[in-house]
Amino acid sequence: MAAVLVTVAYMLLALQAAQPGPTAQPAPPARTMVVSVVGTNDLHGHVEALPRFGGYLRNLRRVRGKDGGAVVLVDAGDMFQGTLASNLGEGAAVIRAYNALGYSAAAIGNHEFDFGPEGPAATPLSPSDDPRGALKARAAEARFPLLAANLTEAPANLPVAWRNVRPTAVITVGRLKVGIIGVTTTGTPRTTIAINFQGLTVTPLAAAIAAEARRLRKGDAGADLVVVIAHAGGDCRQLTDPSDVTSCDKQGEIFQVARALPTGAVDVIVAGHTHEAVAHRVAGIPVIESYSGGRAFGRVDVTFTLGDGAALRQRPRLLEAKIFAPQTICTDGPAGTGDTCGDQHYEGAPVVADQRVAAVIAPDVKRAAVLRQERLGPTVTAPLTRDRKKESPLGNLFADLMRAATPGADLAITNGGGLRSDIPSGPLTYGQLFEAYPFDNRLFTVNMTGADLRELLAQNLSRGGAIVSISGIRVSARCEGTAIVTSVVRDPGGAPIGPDEHLTIVTSDFLATGGDGLFSESVQGTGHGEGIGIRDAMVALLRARGGVIGGDQPALFDSGHPRISYPGQRPVRCAGAR
Numbered sequence: 001m002a003a004v005l006v007t008v009a010y011m012l013l014a015l016q017a018a019q020p021g022p023t024a025q026p027a028p029p030a031r032t033m034v035v036s037v038v039g040t041n042d043l044h045g046h047v048e049a050l051p052r053f054g055g056y057l058r059n060l061r062r063v064r065g066k067d068g069g070a071v072v073l074v075d076a077g078d079m080f081q082g083t084l085a086s087n088l089g090e091g092a093a094v095i096r097a098y099n100a101l102g103y104s105a106a107a108i109g110n111h112e113f114d115f116g117p118e119g120p121a122a123t124p125l126s127p128s129d130d131p132r133g134a135l136k137a138r139a140a141e142a143r144f145p146l147l148a149a150n151l152t153e154a155p156a157n158l159p160v161a162w163r164n165v166r167p168t169a170v171i172t173v174g175r176l177k178v179g180i181i182g183v184t185t186t187g188t189p190r191t192t193i194a195i196n197f198q199g200l201t202v203t204p205l206a207a208a209i210a211a212e213a214r215r216l217r218k219g220d221a222g223a224d225l226v227v228v229i230a231h232a233g234g235d236c237r238q239l240t241d242p243s244d245v246t247s248c249d250k251q252g253e254i255f256q257v258a259r260a261l262p263t264g265a266v267d268v269i270v271a272g273h274t275h276e277a278v279a280h281r282v283a284g285i286p287v288i289e290s291y292s293g294g295r296a297f298g299r300v301d302v303t304f305t306l307g308d309g310a311a312l313r314q315r316p317r318l319l320e321a322k323i324f325a326p327q328t329i330c331t332d333g334p335a336g337t338g339d340t341c342g343d344q345h346y347e348g349a350p351v352v353a354d355q356r357v358a359a360v361i362a363p364d365v366k367r368a369a370v371l372r373q374e375r376l377g378p379t380v381t382a383p384l385t386r387d388r389k390k391e392s393p394l395g396n397l398f399a400d401l402m403r404a405a406t407p408g409a410d411l412a413i414t415n416g417g418g419l420r421s422d423i424p425s426g427p428l429t430y431g432q433l434f435e436a437y438p439f440d441n442r443l444f445t446v447n448m449t450g451a452d453l454r455e456l457l458a459q460n461l462s463r464g465g466a467i468v469s470i471s472g473i474r475v476s477a478r479c480e481g482t483a484i485v486t487s488v489v490r491d492p493g494g495a496p497i498g499p500d501e502h503l504t505i506v507t508s509d510f511l512a513t514g515g516d517g518l519f520s521e522s523v524q525g526t527g528h529g530e531g532i533g534i535r536d537a538m539v540a541l542l543r544a545r546g547g548v549i550g551g552d553q554p555a556l557f558d559s560g561h562p563r564i565s566y567p568g569q570r571p572v573r574c575a576g577a578r
């Protein structure tokens with residue numbers, strides 16, 4: 001009987017073992033989230049482009065809203081300087097538009113310092129004037145922070161801490177914390193009016209970024225995504241393959257910064273300053289830059305895994321980053337007022353201008369339009385074109401006008417970087433002149449010897465950047481061994497200028513106080529302000545002159561007989577020179 005019971009027990013156990021157990025369920029797929037980092041740079045006051053940009057942005061936000069993602073909108077600096085609509089309010093129109101567009105942060109660029117104190121004066125006129133007054137006023141109006149992690153202020157030499165200006169910002173999108181770091185180019189002290197920058201110092205970009213990134217990442221509640229907005233840039237000619245950097249200027253400032261950063265310190269860099277395009281992976285970091293003037297915007301889509309179930313307790317993890325080439329913003333229709341951008345589509349929908357943005361800039365656009373159409377008298381018979389790298393009709397015209405406005409000056413020198421827009425054929429208007437020279441610089445005279453002048457011209461020819469424009473002299477450069485040697489004669493007349501001859505040179509307050517590093521400190525010390533705005537002086541002369549002006553007039557520009565002749569192309573490199 002006991003044997004039977006044991007047998008039955010074994011049979012029951014075997015039967016139980018044969019019953020199918022609960023079916024194993026596959027683990028649910030991990031949840032993901034896409035963050036589109038949209039970057040703009042170097043708007044330079046072209047607010048008319050912003051309603052259309054708002055249409056692209058609305059379409060992208062709609063898509064990210066449907067898939068549970070987000071858009072982070074940032075700017076890499078030089079927002080204000082450049083157009084009547086912006087400059088008349090010292091950048092206030094840009095801030096209103098950026099508020100309406102929903103920016104998360106913007107970097108401070110070198111030209112953010114150009115307006116100086118609040119009001120019409122571009123530089124302090126009394127000890128009570130704040131040389132950063134206009135910039136501070138715009139920062140206070142912004143509903144997003146302005147970032148400057150590598151700007152320090154005397155006497156404590158700590159990062160600037162003006163109202164709504166700080167090194168970094170942190171925003172939250174869904175479960176993600178996004179840290180944003182802002183920096184500006186080391187060239188800022190030389191590329192704005194020096195007196196407006198006094199007391200400030202630019203520290204090395206990479207060191208400032210690395211330090212702030214460590215702080216942002218620190219701890220369990222640290223940033224999941226770190227974005228750098230840098231008013232420092234590069235230049236790439238091929239934009240179809242982000243991994244191919246063979247067409248890029250690898251010595252560009254932002255490329256050097258990216259290579260100097262610790263691995264994993266930052267996830268995306270939005271660059272600016274050079275007005276060129278970048279859409280590449282540099283030292284593993286997606287870097288984007290999108291020309292200037294509101295012509296385009298950049299984008300990087302960053303995908304995170306959020307996990308599921310127990311994994312939701314873990315930190316989000318970055319899976320991939322997709323880099324887009326700069327997206328050109330359409331320009332058809334009346335400026336800032338068009339209902340649509342023609343037949344342009346973006347993210348599966350027509351691009352419709354954002355009328356909220358159009359409304360906030362409308363008063364500025366209207367006021368600027370009245371001034372823009374004011375005729376100055378002369379008719380332009382052939383376009384007055386600009387060229388940063390070589391002599392141009394526009395540069396020569398401006399130098400001629402500056403010399404004519406300063407009786408007693410032997411010659412005029414101005415910088416090619418100050419030429420911002422060509423002047424087309426037709427009746428010359430105030431708006432065309434303004435946008436060709438939007439800076440509120442004043443006439444300044446300095447004194448130097450013929451030998452100093454020759455050295456200045458040789459240095460300008462031997463380095464990159466903008467060429468100078470001259471009036472009252474002609475220059476011939478040649479190589480003697482490894483050195484560039486220049487000969488200078490008066491124009492007209494052709495009388496040689498000797499090395500010991502003392503000369504009075506009219507230039508801009510920007511150059512005369514150290515801008516572009518053109519004049520030595522000893523020459524800067526001889527400077528004297530004329531108290532006259534350069535653009536105002538040019539307007540008065542043009543109104544009195546009338547007649548015709550043409551970029552093809554030999555007295556203004558003759559490619560066969562240039563005012564500055566030199567071997568090859570700039571930068572001039574003599575045989576054997578390093």
